[in-house]
Amino acid sequence: MNETVTIPRSVEWNETHITILNQQKLPLETEYLELKEIKDVWEAIFSLKVRGAPAIGITAAYGLALAAQSYQTESIIKFKQLLQKDRDYLASSRPTAVNLFWALDRLLSSVENVSSVNEAKTTLIHEAICIQIEDEEVCRQIGEHALSLFKDGDKILTICNAGSIATAKYGTALAPFYLAKEKGIELKVFASETRPVLQGARLTTWELMKAGVDVTLITDNMAAQTILTKGINAVIVGADRIAANGDTANKIGTFGLALLAKAFNIPFYVAAPLSTIDLKTNTGADIPIEERNADEVTHISGTRIAPEGVKVYNPAFDVTPNELITAIITEKGIIRGNYTEALANLF
Template sequence: MLNENFVIPRSVIWKEDYVSLLNQQKIPQVTEYLELRNIEDVWEAIQSLKVRGAPAIGITAAYGLALAALQDQSKSLQEFHQNLQKSHDYLASSRPTAVNLFWALDRLMKSVSNAQTIDEAKSTILKEAILIEKEDEQVCQLIGEHALSLFKDGDRIMTICNAGSIATAKYGTALAPFYLAKEKNINLSVYACETRPVLQGARLTTWELMQAGVDVTLITDNMAAHTIKSKDITAIIVGADRIAANGDTANKIGTFNLALLAKSFNIPFYVAAPLSTFDPSITDGDQIPIEERNPEEVTQINGIQVAPKDVKVFNPAFDVTPNELIAGIITEKGMITGEYKEEIKKLFSN
């Protein structure tokens, strides 16, 4: 295990009858934990980005479904299953792109399909939600170890958005190697893109890494090319929201730009993601649903209007990086590279 003499924040904590949730909307100004007491609270927290990041969305939704199950007053097992399906569908409508949401909810539904009593179903569903969180912590640590093996002392690495501890159960995906490097006294410098419009890089990645004592420098998104050149960036590493069967990867808007820059500067562009972020049911990235969010995320900064009120806005929250721009996808099972279609098929065949 990592030694804990530096702070690795957690975003989702199960508290027996509610979910304690770090309010990521308010970081870094305010560190507050919300009490999510019912499925509506959970839906709203996911939709409004109080919790965000693919694995953390999945874990929170899993606890949301567990809360709904535990609070259910059904008189028969059949009624219980009908209500559970409604709760599943409701939570699944909170955000469309990160496949971990659907993966976690489907996994809970499957876990209770053979339950003989309502009590058995309730305890099974909670156990499964807790397991999803525990597994994600272990998986992120493994991703961090595999990713760290690609870097050496003194490397300068760029990232976007926040694929850190608070986007997962713990440690993160793209940020996990930086926590591990810190422990092993390997010096890595991180360049964090601010990540307009919602600023996950500026607000969250810097906050997380500074607490752990990781050397992090903030840049605006449009500084990426100049920074890669002038600071001699050695690699780019990002997280993922959904990876198609051919390796095409949806991640935070702006990721595709960085992949193109990596190609142009001849530096590796890595994706770090757990197997729960793969969607082998879709053949390529064109089939990934891309969330479009409220125009005000673009026309305002921190509630202050910066563009004409009625300007037309296009606000996709994600883009898709084609597989040929990706030097490697780092999972808990190691890194896959090259023939992604074959490699991904192998990953899911055993």
């Protein structure tokens, strides 16, 4: 029996500004922010007020369209120069999630052949809205394909937040859980807390509980024990960039889960849209890994938990080699085997 499921959203276009759900304040406070200038958009992406590769792409696209509305020129050449400059500025906010660059470049391409500044401004807004609408449908298709891999009663482990608030709607790795809830299929989710920023604890549990999905929170170092004692059937994760050979960059801790899945002989799935696949990046070794501020590790909620002056290594992502990935789930279906060939064939 189909159920109505509450699915939160994180980004909305409002003509003069962008409204985002401030994911830094969750779960203690539900705060929405209005981004009115391009610097607000850059800061929101950099500071993780908006996060999740598709949501970053959507927000950046709206940010570029918003900035373009303020250009005071009638010259289409000058307009495109300003647009390129703002594209590069927004692209500098985060280096790893390929959707950011994909969305910004799609907006640039959309105005290649326009004949006036007014036409360009309208086209940019339309293209950004299309990116968000398309992502919602893409996420639903990913969810349908992923759900076919699970059966009623399965227990599934995930990390970080590849959910509705990381995308236009439904999410990628979390999409099958929303669709299972809609269809009356019982899936039990175990969410890794995802240190140091705690996206699993703060965000995944928050949105799945709002939807009435059965979710259990664990700390990252409980994963092996959880797989062993709770009978985990599979691991499913999102992705920030998938290289041409299938190597996948995702939130730090993902590689460890893939190794555990192999050790316990359970499937390890990556769920991501085509926009996350980067055929220009040959292997995972070529993916730039963002390193973030030491304070994320030495402090929790502003309180210091480590000695002053301690050295810190804080990579935001790791890369899971393709041989550890059972399947990659996209809107076009489920890919297995020779990822270099299969991923290229998608395009």
